[in-house]
Structures are given as structure tokens and as C-alpha cells.
Amino acid sequence: MNDIWSALLGLGDKLAAHVLLSAAAIALGIAVALPLAIWASRAPPVARAALGFASLVQTIPALALLALFFPILLSLRAVFGEGLPTLGFLPALLALSLYALLPILRNAVTAQANLDPGVIEAADGVGMTFWQRLRLVEVPLSAPYIMAGIRTAAVWTIGAATLSTTIGQPSLGDPIFAGLQTQNWVLVLAGCIASAGLALIADALLGTIEKGLAARRRALTFGGLGAVVLGVLAALVVQFGSSDDDRIVIGAKGFSEQYILARLIGQRLEQAGYAVDYRDGLGSAVAHRAVSSGAIDILVDYTGTIWANEMERTDNPDRDTMLAEIVDWETRTSGTQVLGRLGFENAYGLAMPREKATFGMFETIGDLAARGQGMTIGGDPEFFERPEWIAVRDTYGLRFAARRNFSPTFMYNALRSGEADVIGAYTSDGRIAADDLVILDDPEGAFPNYDAIVLVAPETSEDARLLEVLRPLVGAIDVEAMREANLSVDREDNKLSFDEAARRLAQCAGLESP
Amino acid sequence: MTAPSKPLLEFRNVRKSYDATEAVAGVSLAIAPGEFVALVGASGSGKSTLLKTVNRLVEPTSGTVHFDGESIESLPLAALRRRIGYVFQSIGLFPHMTVGENIAIGPRLLGEKLEDGRIAQLLKLVDLEGAMAARMPDELSGGQRQRVGVARALANEPQLLLMDEPFGALDPITRDALGERVLSLHSEFGLTTVMVTHDMAEALLLADRVLVMDGGAIVADETPHSLLEGAGGEIAQGLVAVPRAQADRLAELAR
16 A cells, blocks of 8 residues: 555656646647537538547547557658657647547537527527627537536546557556556556546546536636646646756666666766656657657667668678668668667567477477467567568468467466467566576577667767766676566566666666766 | 508518428518517418518528618628517527526627616516516526516517517416517507417407418408408408307307
């Protein structure tokens, strides 16, 4: 219980960001939905088209809708210039506003359609103009129903806003995603409690306004409205009152190693006097573009990932050649600086429980191709879409009975419980040793090299002092140290926090304070 | 009849058709200032449609309506409607406004504030207490609501009062009392009144000119007196026969 309390108390910043994002999205949703509803009430085809569009948007999973705004905004840079943000607040705002549109629009259109025709006839009969009728009759009579729609939209938006973590917008999703990654249920619970609590409070306040409007009691209406405004103002103060724009933002993809390394880098920078911030849980493609576009300042990435996904190369040279070409490519395309290798490799590899491998005499991926057709393969959500997997599959002619996606943490559980026979594992994962897994040999060299490297965003790399602070990290972390750090946050008992694991890793790697 | 004055309201070959059906089939008609005209006919005879062409709640398919010497199309819509009082069966009091606010709505649209004293005066005209002004419409009986509806229609001091089945939903006693009240207001303020009703007895008792409509056309244009003497043709007499028979039977019962 105490753990949850302390986790909750640490969520102030995330809560403020969550409140601001949700409030902005609902406000934008209202600003679009209400004029549209007025137009729709005068033109039935508009009503059909608008409601149809809003319903269609609802069928897109929120996670996908959020991710879709990245390429959309990227292509809009042609119009609005390179300054247009493609990650973080803007895409999250746009996606959530679209989501908020339907309940507000539907309630507003329904309220208009259900107005007593006698009252409308009277409004016309006494000589009201279009705007007078709207202001004096239609809006006051529809307001309680519109408010009910706004209430629904608010609850949805606050829930869906947790997903904006995946596109680099801080929110109450941060602790949820981080906690899911490491099976740290205290963090997950704290995030869920905070966002559910926020939704309940918003619902109650908006409900008060709705009641005030329905009963025509101004005290209730303005009381509720005042409380909402105060809440948003408080969030604004927390968000912008203390922070400065000079923070160094460190990105992390959605797995433990990334969280730990981000903290390791962050702690060094803090010791050197920098203010830092973290964007956790980024998707792989999103993360790389975030650093090359300057949306984040620092990222740990992997050579093979950039090679296959960003450079779209299918050949497989030795590790030095690959790194040299990546450095060259990054410099040419975006000016992103490759600081150097951290010292360990986190390759993809196909892993099986030792017992099963010994029993079935699986030693290489070729053995799996020959005798593994009846097996189930598990992978993280992006694994089967990645070019590396496609290369391995085609090189060896792999075929399986079934393939299943798991979050990285659950993947190992699936292997243990037999729900998967073989998984696409990460070679620096502490659970390979802990769970006694075997990585199958890759004699054809189909999996590329995955040296962990530090990337620094183009503008940030002009800060020579920052580069000096980071430089000792190059070559400092070997795979044993990384595995141990990963295991320390992934194991079920005596879990360490990311911060603590990062501190121990720094010690273990013999890094001195800058 | 006095010397024919300039008509306050004039229909010139007014037609209104919806798809295949013709609701109003070319009506030409002049109504003099001060007249109390009843438009009588069965459901679907076009009487309500014809009435609504005056305040343009219905736009004629062809033909024109002239009000006080001008074509109504040449007047701004809202301005036209503010010069015409309109009372109709479903009343249409604004449920979110008090009785007083409902009555004051017309002047409010013109940017004028109706004094409390004037609201009380208007309520008194329709036999309601001045204290009623603070009530909400849903606290009122049906008859009280229609009285407020009439007061609202009079608030702008209109020249013309249009009434579409105004007493149709009221109980007989309220209906009779409110009809008498409207008739005396009509005389007191020198109004010109056009009332649509399907009740010939009501038309005969209140109006000084009865128009009978059938199939979108006016088939009789008579005074109540001449209708009772048998003028106006078959359809009009069919309508007159109903209250006459009722009156005869009541007289017989009383004997």
C-alpha cells in the first residue's frame, strides 16, 4: 500500500501533463463538434456525413490513431515547414480530439433533432433571426444533452490519453507502460488509479455542470465550471511554472534495458548540472525519428535496427563496416551524431528452453527449420514485421505451426508455460541466463549485428560539454553487466527501480562521476 | 358595410403545392382592417397552410401576399413576424423562460425591455394574475398556457393577429372563456384577426366573416348571419348543419 502511495505521489508531473492534454483535446473536440452540429441541424446530409465520419474514427483503435498522426504530420511538414512537431503533444492532441468528436457531435445533433417543434415554430413566429433562435432557444434547451456528450468524451479521452505515451507525450500512461514492461504492478496500479481517479473527478464536475444546466441553476453550472477551470490552471502552473525549456530529453523504447540506459545517461547529465526529462515507451521507428528530428535529444539505438529499418539494407557486413556506414548515413541524412558503441550487443536471437533444445537436438536455426514445423514461435509486437526476422525466415526457410505476439516480458513467461516453444529473444536479456535458455546458432549470419550505440540529436550535438559528459559511456558496458541490470528490474522478487538499477550499472561498469 | 377601405391583408392567386398534392390552389382574397375572419374547413382543406403564408412559415409556390400595402417578400422576415401576433395550437411557450420572459420575448428581440408593469397589464388582459410572471410554463394548466400565448402575441402591439386552431386543445369552458376574451381584445385594440378553426360553431360565434375552404380553395365567403340563413353552398351548409342540429336537440331536451 505504501509503495502505491509513494508511486502516486511521484506522478504530479505526469498528472499535470495528462490533465492539460485531455483538456486541450476535449476543448478542440467541442470547438469542432458544435459548429458542425449547428450546420448538421440545418442540413441532413451534413449530419449523416459528420456522424458517419466520427463513427468511422471510433472504429480505429486509439493506439493506431495516435501512431497514424506521425506520418501524417511528417508529410504536412512539406506545407508547414520543418518546425512542425511530429511527436508528443501535437499528434496526441489531434488524435484524441478526433476521438472526442463523436459523443459530443452525436449528442448535439440528437438534442437539436429532438427539440419540440412547437417551440421552434414559436421562435420563428415571434420573429427570431437564425442567430437569435440559436442563442435564445436552441442552445439553452440543448445544453444539458450536449454536456452529457462532453462528459462521455471526457471520460474516453482521459482513458485514451494514457496511450499517448507511445508517441512521446508524457502522460499517466508512462507508469503503466513502464510497469507492464517489468511486471512492476505497483507502477501499473498507480498509473491506473491516477487516470481512473482523474476520469471520475472530471465526470463528477461535468455532471454538476450538466445538472446545473438542466435545472437552470446557475450556482451549480458556474461552480462546476469554476472547478474545471481551476484544475486546468493548476495543471498549467505545475507544467510550466517550474520547468525550463533547456531540459535534455532522453528517449527510451519500451523495454527494460532502454529504461535503465536512459536513467544511466540522465543521472550522469544531472550530476553534470543538466536538467533532464524522459520520454519512455517509444516505438522503435518513432524513437529513431524522434532523435533525428530533435524531438528528443538522446537515444540508445542498435546498429542492426537502424541498418535494416531506417537504411533498408538487406546485406550483412561485419560490425565495423556497418557502424562506419551508419555514422556516415546519419551525418548525411539528418546530422544526428553517433557518439559510439556502449560496448555490448543486444541482438535478436531465437531462444528455447535448454531442456527442450537438448531433447529435440536443436542447436542451430537450421535444425529448427528442419524439425520445428509443429512449433509455436513467439515474438514482441514488432518482431514479425521487422526485416531482420524476414531475412532469417527466408534464409533458413523457417515455418511454424503458429506465431504469437507478446509484450517482451510476457514472452518469457509464455516460453516457461509452454504457450510458445521458441521466441525471438534479446541476447542482453538477463532472463536468458535466469530462465536457462539457449540461443540457437545462426551459422548463415542472417541476424545482423546489434551493437548498442548512443545517438545525439543534431542540434544537441553542438553542445561539446554534453558530449564530454557522455563520452566515458563509450565502451564501458559489457553484456554481462547489462544482463545483470536487466534481470534486476525484470525478476519477480526484489525488483529494483530503473533509477536504482542504473546507479548499480554505473558502479559495476566503473563509471566515475563527471 | 362601410365604404371599402384599403385591405390590410391581400392574397393574390396564392398557390402552395407539396410534390403532387396542392394544399392551396390559387387563393385571391382581401381582408380589411378590423375584420375578424374565421377560416373553416375539414382537416387537409388547406386553411392552416394559407394562414402560414402570411407570416411566411410557409412560402407560397406562386402568387404573393400583401400586408399593409406591401408585398411581404419585400419586408425583412424577422421584422414582418414582429408586426404579426401568432397564436397556435401547441402554444410553444419557451420552457426555459418564465412566463414574464416569454411575454417579453418580442420586445426583447427589438432590444427593448418590457417593464414589469406592462407584463402584469398584458397578463391582466388575458385574465391572469400579475404574480404569474415569475412562474415557469410547466407549472401552468393548458388554458393558462394558451392565455400566456395570447399575451405574448399581443406584447409587440401587432396590427394583425394570426391564430391557428388556438383553442383546439382546451376544455370547453376554458375555450369559451378565452374565445370571448380574444374577441373583446380584438375590438378593444382595433386588431385585424384571422383564425383557423375546424369548429363552425366557434367561427360563427366569434368571427364577423367566415371563409370556408375545401380542397385548397375558398368555397364560401359569408357573414355568420347569412350562413345561418342558408347561404354559402353545399359544403358550407354541411358544416353549419352540425352545430345547428346540436342546438336544436339541446333546445328540444330543455323543453
